[in-house]
Amino acid sequence: xxxxxxxxxxxxxxRTIVGRAADGDVRAFEVLVRRYGPLMRxxxxxxxxxxxxxxxxxxxxxxxxxxxxxxxxxxGVVKSWLMRIVSRKSIDRIRARKQHVDIxxxxxxxxxxxxxxxxxxxxxxxxxxxxxxxxxxxQQRQCWVLKEIAEYSYDDIAAELDLPTSTVRGLLARARKxxxxxxEEWR
Amino acid sequence: xxxxxxxxxxxxxxxxxxxxxELSDYLEAGCLPFDPSIESSPGCQIAMAxxxxxxxxxxxxxxxxxxxxxxxxDSWVAGILNRIGFEAQAGRSIxxxxxxxxxxxxxxxxxxxxxxxxxxxxxxxxxxxxxxLQGDVTVPGExxxxxxxxxxxWGESIPEAAARVREAIYAELLKHTELTIAAIDVxxxxxxLSRSLGEDAAEEIE
Numbered sequence: 001x002x003x004x005x006x007x008x009x010x011x012x013x014x015r016t017i018v019g020r021a022a023d024g025d026v027r028a029f030e031v032l033v034r035r036y037g038p039l040m041r042x043x044x045x046x047x048x049x050x051x052x053x054x055x056x057x058x059x060x061x062x063x064x065x066x067x068x069x070x071x072x073x074x075x076g077v078v079k080s081w082l083m084r085i086v087s088r089k090s091i092d093r094i095r096a097r098k099q100h101v102d103i104x105x106x107x108x109x110x111x112x113x114x115x116x117x118x119x120x121x122x123x124x125x126x127x128x129x130x131x132x133x134x135x136x137x138x139q140q141r142q143c144w145v146l147k148e149i150a151e152y153s154y155d156d157i158a159a160e161l162d163l164p165t166s167t168v169r170g171l172l173a174r175a176r177k178x179x180x181x182x183x184e185e186w187r
Numbered sequence: 188x189x190x191x192x193x194x195x196x197x198x199x200x201x202x203x204x205x206x207x208x209e210l211s212d213y214l215e216a217g218c219l220p221f222d223p224s225i226e227s228s229p230g231c232q233i234a235m236a237x238x239x240x241x242x243x244x245x246x247x248x249x250x251x252x253x254x255x256x257x258x259x260x261d262s263w264v265a266g267i268l269n270r271i272g273f274e275a276q277a278g279r280s281i282x283x284x285x286x287x288x289x290x291x292x293x294x295x296x297x298x299x300x301x302x303x304x305x306x307x308x309x310x311x312x313x314x315x316x317x318x319x320l321q322g323d324v325t326v327p328g329e330x331x332x333x334x335x336x337x338x339x340x341w342g343e344s345i346p347e348a349a350a351r352v353r354e355a356i357y358a359e360l361l362k363h364t365e366l367t368i369a370a371i372d373v374x375x376x377x378x379x380l381s382r383s384l385g386e387d388a389a390e391e392i393e
Contacts, residue, residue: 012314013377016338019317024276024297025304026268033264041259042252059267066271075317126248129241148245173208176241177194180207183241184196 010034018075021066029069033062036079040086046145047090049138057093061086080151087150091160094142125183132182140175143168196233203228210235281324283365296320299364303333306359310351312340316376322369330369333360338377349373 009017009031017035020028040058045051064085072081133141142161146152154172158165197207205225213225214235225231278296285292300318307315316336323329333356339348353371360366 009314011379013338013379015336015376016314016316019336020304020315022276023300023304023317025301026271029271030264030268033267037259037264038253038256039249041256042249045252046249055263059263059270062267063270070276125244126251129244129248130252144245148242149249169208176207176211176238177197179241180197180237181194183244184194184237 014078015075018069018072018078022069022072029062029066032065032078032082036082037062039079040082043083043145043149044086044090046133046149047087047142048093049134049141053093057089058086061089064089083150087146087152087160091142094138095162128183129179132179136175136178139163140171140178143171144175144179147172196230197237201230202234203230205231207234207238211238214238279320279324281364281366282327284327294364296324299324299360299366302359302363303335303356306355307335307337307352310348310355312343313348313352314338314379315352320366324366327365328367331366332369333371335371335373337373337375338379339375341378341380345375345378349375 009020009027012028012031017028017031021032037058040061041051041054044054044057044061048054048057061082065082072078133144136144139161143157146157146160147154152160154165154168157163158168161168163171194207195201199206202210203224205228210225210231213222218226225235276297278300280293280295281299283292283294299320303318304315307313307318314337316338318336319334320331321334322331324331335352335356337349337352339345352373356371357368360368
């Protein structure tokens with residue numbers, strides 16, 4: 001079509017990328033996958049407590065995103081929109097697990113030998129939090145991640161996890177105490 | 188883990204009678220309405236600073252992990268791209284006339300949007316975003332307005348770029364479709380800093 005190379009899509013702003021992807025541009029969607037995929041993977045791993053299912057959950061999230069992208073009216077919020085999708089998909093997995101095993105059994109698994117937290121050792125405060133989160137009971141961790149990272153309200157967490165709001169409050173209070181203790185000790 | 192763990196320095200006795208959970212809710216409400224008994228309590232201020240630190244680390248932990256994520260090989264990305272259904276964005280069917288009365292040809296709206304994007308992108312320094320075909324494209328001869336969202340790289344004249352985008356799109360639609368174009372509206376929503384394009388593209392993908 002033209003001799004010059006077009007401006008790089010990978011540098012384009014979210015509005016351009018989301019607009020194109022919503023119109024069916026697969027290359028733009030690929031940019032979105034590369035741009036937000038790592039954050040979504042890190043998030044899903046935190047919610048799920050291990051990275052066994054992370055790849056699947058994030059892939060499913062992007063497939064849903066592709067199907068629903070044209071309903072997203074404000075491209076500026078695409079990041080939080082994607083985080084909501086990956087939250088929901090992660091929680092679906094947790095629900096599916098629940099039917100088979102008591103959820104806390106999952107926490108007995110040995111931590112991953114490699115992966116994000118090994119590299120995070122370099123960031124010691126973050127490493128302390130990472131260890132504390134891994135040591136927490138699953139429900140406490142899920143509540144914490146949904147509240148502090150995905151910015152869900154108490155009621156939204158309660159609805160997502162099928163728990164009374166009062167239970168969510170209690171879990172979060174314990175999570176907060178546990179984490180503060182770990183973090184303050186570390187200081 | 189017990190509910191009853193005492194947290195040194197953060198118990199009600201240290202917080203002038205307040206609890207950590209109250210302080211957390213207070214912070215979340217943007218410290219409104221203003222509570223003098225919290226604001227004037229050194230213990231509460233220390234605890235709130237710790238809460239803010241914890242929250243900050245929670246957020247940065249995820250960002251750091253995202254940066255440190257081992258780069259996914261292309262097969263992971265390809266796995267997603269192979270599973271998305273292209274028909275989702277096909278849109279309406281646009282009739283194309285044919286000499287034979289028996290033949291019924293159509294172009295999908297998605298294909299036409301693809302043509303518009305390619306035409307707009309061919310203009311130096313321009314990247315097309317979303318585009319819309321306004322009007323009933325399924326009826327031949329119906330006047331259609333094309334709405335295009337675009338961004339322009341810094342240093343390009345915006346009015347000139349918009350005019351060239353309009354020309355390029357018009358020429359392309361004239362060549363490949365039978366649409367009656369009433370207008371092409373170009374909205375420039377962003378100006379980017381221009382970069383050395385080819386290299387950056389390679390860098391980003393790694």
